[in-house]
Amino acid sequence: MAQLRQPVDFEGFRSALADAQSDDEKLESYISFSFTEFRNIPDSLFKIAQEVEALEPESLSKKEAYQNFILAFAWRQSNRDSSHYYAERASGQLKELNNHVNYLRSQNLLGSEYARYGNTLDAEAVFVQALEYQSENDVTEYPEHFFYGNLGNIYSRVGAYDLAIEMYSRILEKTDRTSDRCNIQATLASNLAKIEDYEEAIKRLTPCIDEETLIPPIASIVRSNMSRILVDSGDIDSGLEYLEQAAAISYQNRVPNMELAHQVRLGRLYIEQDMLDEAEEIEIRILDDRFRSGPPNILIDKHLFLAEISSLRGDYDDVLAHSNRAIALARQMKMTHLLKDVYSLRSRA
Numbered sequence: 001m002a003q004l005r006q007p008v009d010f011e012g013f014r015s016a017l018a019d020a021q022s023d024d025e026k027l028e029s030y031i032s033f034s035f036t037e038f039r040n041i042p043d044s045l046f047k048i049a050q051e052v053e054a055l056e057p058e059s060l061s062k063k064e065a066y067q068n069f070i071l072a073f074a075w076r077q078s079n080r081d082s083s084h085y086y087a088e089r090a091s092g093q094l095k096e097l098n099n100h101v102n103y104l105r106s107q108n109l110l111g112s113e114y115a116r117y118g119n120t121l122d123a124e125a126v127f128v129q130a131l132e133y134q135s136e137n138d139v140t141e142y143p144e145h146f147f148y149g150n151l152g153n154i155y156s157r158v159g160a161y162d163l164a165i166e167m168y169s170r171i172l173e174k175t176d177r178t179s180d181r182c183n184i185q186a187t188l189a190s191n192l193a194k195i196e197d198y199e200e201a202i203k204r205l206t207p208c209i210d211e212e213t214l215i216p217p218i219a220s221i222v223r224s225n226m227s228r229i230l231v232d233s234g235d236i237d238s239g240l241e242y243l244e245q246a247a248a249i250s251y252q253n254r255v256p257n258m259e260l261a262h263q264v265r266l267g268r269l270y271i272e273q274d275m276l277d278e279a280e281e282i283e284i285r286i287l288d289d290r291f292r293s294g295p296p297n298i299l300i301d302k303h304l305f306l307a308e309i310s311s312l313r314g315d316y317d318d319v320l321a322h323s324n325r326a327i328a329l330a331r332q333m334k335m336t337h338l339l340k341d342v343y344s345l346r347s348r349a
Helices: 010-019 023-035 042-053 060-074 080-096 100-116 120-136 145-157 161-173 178-194 198-209 216-233 236-252 258-272 276-286 296-313 316-332 340-348
Strands: none
Touching: 010 023, 023 042, 023 060, 042 060, 060 080, 060 100, 080 100, 100 120, 100 145, 120 145, 145 161, 145 178, 161 178, 178 198, 178 216, 198 216, 216 236, 216 258, 236 258, 258 276, 258 296, 276 296, 296 316, 296 340, 316 340
């Protein structure tokens, strides 16, 4: 279960299991750690699902619901249909059990799965239903801003930037923690940039750039989004500088998924600026085993970048190899809408 992908409190996990007085307590420990420590480590989640199967708690319905919830997270990175199937089953079972917090967690996962694969209408419906359920049952233990944030992401994706800005603004009304506020400000600023209000976007985000207490993932996001805003506004040099900072932070701190996404985006920006030597350094870095797995959309971008840089060198066999991997992955995960640039590059090769 020990994987070198992110710092995990294995000692705390095993201590919680050892201290549990019953299988019911163990079941609660499994679900708690699955949602926090292990949510991005599929192999560990599959192992936990096996261990849960061996438990004999008082409520077999709760055991099955928790096991389905764990499997939904376990399949999230590799099989869209399985992740959706288990998330939907867990959601219905947890609702019947009046297990409010974990029901809302499962709804958040289910809606996120819809959104990740382009089904924005169903995603919106799931998040709105979750907010209504949370209000009706007065569930204060689960942050409602998760749903507002996801709704904002959906509206931003479909170009409804005014609605996205409204959702993010609602979150800021109820958020005091500096890292949380800067995380939302980064996304809000990006949407302001979409309506070409670059001055307001930069104004919103600048205080977070200077904030020294941010945790690495948020510090990286803030710089990454500032980079995109500056590049879109025409300030390429400053945008490149901020993206280099973002990539360095996420890489040095091994921020899951984000570190690969930033490396790929930086590499592609280097290519656009004819900085081939720097792009090749990125190529060497992301060919490491450390970046072998990840969300399919990011892996597709990775293979697109590798194909692009191979094309610039005239290594057309490599272009075809990398494009083949991107195409196979997109077909497997039903994400062929991401392949336009891949097919174009493959055709030229």
